[in-house]
Amino acid sequence: MSPPGKPRASTYRYDEKPVYTTSNGAPVKNPSAWQRVGPSGPLLLQDFHLIDQLAHFDRERIPERVVHAKGAGAYGEFEVTHDISDITTIDMLLGVGKKTPFVTRFSTVGGEKGSADTARDPRGFAIKFYTQEGNWDWVFNNTPIFFLRDPVNFPLFIHTQKRNPQTNLKDATMFWDYLSTHQESIHQVMHLFSDRGTPYSYRHMNGYSGHTYKWIKPDGSFVYTQIHLKTDQGNKTFTNEQATKMAAENPDWNTQDLFDAIQRREFPSWTVYVQTLTPAEAEKFKWNVFDLTKVWPQKDVPLRPFGKFTLNRNVENYFAEMEQAAFSPSHMVPGVEPSADPVLQSRLFSYPDTHRHRLGVNYQQIPVNSPLNAFNPFQRDGAMVVNGNYGANPNYPSTARPLTYKPEAKGHEAWAGEVVSELFGEVKPEDYEQANGLWKVLGRTKGQQANFVHNVAGHLSGARQEVRRRTYEMFSRVDKDLGQAITTETEKIVHGNAELASKL
Numbered sequence: 001m002s003p004p005g006k007p008r009a010s011t012y013r014y015d016e017k018p019v020y021t022t023s024n025g026a027p028v029k030n031p032s033a034w035q036r037v038g039p040s041g042p043l044l045l046q047d048f049h050l051i052d053q054l055a056h057f058d059r060e061r062i063p064e065r066v067v068h069a070k071g072a073g074a075y076g077e078f079e080v081t082h083d084i085s086d087i088t089t090i091d092m093l094l095g096v097g098k099k100t101p102f103v104t105r106f107s108t109v110g111g112e113k114g115s116a117d118t119a120r121d122p123r124g125f126a127i128k129f130y131t132q133e134g135n136w137d138w139v140f141n142n143t144p145i146f147f148l149r150d151p152v153n154f155p156l157f158i159h160t161q162k163r164n165p166q167t168n169l170k171d172a173t174m175f176w177d178y179l180s181t182h183q184e185s186i187h188q189v190m191h192l193f194s195d196r197g198t199p200y201s202y203r204h205m206n207g208y209s210g211h212t213y214k215w216i217k218p219d220g221s222f223v224y225t226q227i228h229l230k231t232d233q234g235n236k237t238f239t240n241e242q243a244t245k246m247a248a249e250n251p252d253w254n255t256q257d258l259f260d261a262i263q264r265r266e267f268p269s270w271t272v273y274v275q276t277l278t279p280a281e282a283e284k285f286k287w288n289v290f291d292l293t294k295v296w297p298q299k300d301v302p303l304r305p306f307g308k309f310t311l312n313r314n315v316e317n318y319f320a321e322m323e324q325a326a327f328s329p330s331h332m333v334p335g336v337e338p339s340a341d342p343v344l345q346s347r348l349f350s351y352p353d354t355h356r357h358r359l360g361v362n363y364q365q366i367p368v369n370s371p372l373n374a375f376n377p378f379q380r381d382g383a384m385v386v387n388g389n390y391g392a393n394p395n396y397p398s399t400a401r402p403l404t405y406k407p408e409a410k411g412h413e414a415w416a417g418e419v420v421s422e423l424f425g426e427v428k429p430e431d432y433e434q435a436n437g438l439w440k441v442l443g444r445t446k447g448q449q450a451n452f453v454h455n456v457a458g459h460l461s462g463a464r465q466e467v468r469r470r471t472y473e474m475f476s477r478v479d480k481d482l483g484q485a486i487t488t489e490t491e492k493i494v495h496g497n498a499e500l501a502s503k504l
């Protein structure tokens with residue numbers, strides 16, 4: 001059997017000379033020939049080869065991902081390294097030495113499909129495990145937190161990181177206007193503008209679930225979990241200047257680095273850990289476990305290793321296997337449940353919704369997405385059915401051919417209450433606490449605090465005055481000296497630019 005995700009038609013051998021045909025399989029004498037009336041007359045509509053060729057070309061583009069459009073990835077194997085059967089019954093994680101194939105895709109977030117790999121941006125780290133009990137997707141980032149905790153802000157936030165609707169330019173005023181008026185973002189902003197915001201390569205960064213998930217047992221008990229993938233290559237970053245230079249010289253640097261390393265058989269790997277809290281511990285925990293802007297400090301909730309994640313095979317066709325890959329946090333397997341984190345809950349809807357738009361209703365049938373053992377004859381027809389459409393199987397729960405329905409875990413949470421329309425609430429002083437902790441961590445490595453100030457100043461100097469002022473106040477809430485340093489360096493750039501302009 002070919003490995004999951006491997007499209008049949010993409011393989012070829014150099015020593016073969018296949019017969020070239022039209023799309024309906026008729027041999028063609030000359031691929032450059034076309035039919036016309038006489039030596040200089042108009043073309044003929046009956047020339048199927050020409051029309052078919054042009055018409056197919058006209059439809060080559062599908063919508064790029066609305067976020068995370070630029071990316072690269074590969075296949076690999078996950079291996080269980082430690083027994084964690086005391087906290088989970090997820091099939092893929094049971095049994096030391098058990099291996100599961102997967103496909104992964106790394107990405108930047110805000111840029112278009114042709115944008116530079118080294119942009120200052122979080123990185124996506126999406127994985128699809130082909131398990132015996134269905135595909136389990138980990139749709140993670142390289143930061144343990146995110147900009148927001150109120151999901152309705154996601155489209156608004158993303159708009160400010162993309163292009164101005166009038167100028168079609170990236171816009172520093174929009175960018176900082178949003179962040180300085182939504183200061184729950186500050187922890188993620190501290191990550192983004194440190195050198196961690198410009199990783200050296202996809203191989204040299206970590207991955208984090210960010211969200212809290214639930215690992216449930218058949219008896220209905222569960223633990224809250226957060227997953228970390230730590231790079232075995234070591235963390236490595238670019239400075240702002242190195243990243244900018246690389247964006248000009250080789251905008252596809254991360255894509256190339258990953259592909260070449262795997263071709264050289266230097267297989268990158270990550271060690272996988274889990275943090276767990278019981279529901280009772282979560283109740284008493286200092287941080288709200290459904291607040292995506294906060295980490296679970298490792299001194300309070302230690303990392304427990306359980307697996308090794310290794311990339312070992314490049315794709316054979318980028319479009320088929322990467323562009324058509326459809327990851328979703330809602331692709332879960334028995335033993336995993338979403339937590340009540342509202343951002344996670346929104347994502348459960350958003351991804352399959354965008355896949356139906358981007359790839360079509362039968363996106364799960366595309367080879368890279370198709371599970372090892374899917375059987376759902378109640379989902380029929382629709383555009384581009386390629387799996388035989390379940391043949392003569394009944395399309396309803398028929399007594400003629402009964403199906404097996406597997407038991408699920410007992411009820412694991414009880415919810416009751418009124419419908420309320422609530423935000424997480426005002427940003428409070430404790431929302432700056434973990435940001436301040438990160439500022440101190442940066443201080444442990446020589447030059448990192450200075451780089452942070454420099455990276456912010458270069459970007460913020462492009463914003464309007466009142467937005468700059470509000471942003472200085474925001475950084476002062478993290479640390480007074482930080483606020484002052486950013487004010488001084490940013491205003492120096494602004495006034496330097498003004499002086500320069502007055503001399504022109």
Ligand code: HEM
Nearest residue numbers: 065068105124125126139140141146151154210346350354
């Ligand atoms: C309400 C919040 C969010 C919404 C509505 C949202 C929505 C989306 C959408 C629509 C896509 C494009 C998917 C596609 O076309 O296949 C996407 C991609 C992605 N998102 Fe999110 N997102 C949110 C937050 C997050 C967070 C918090 C993370 C990480 C923890 C994340 C990680 C990713 C990754 C890794 C991808 C790229 C997947 C790939 O490589 O195909 N997103 N997101």
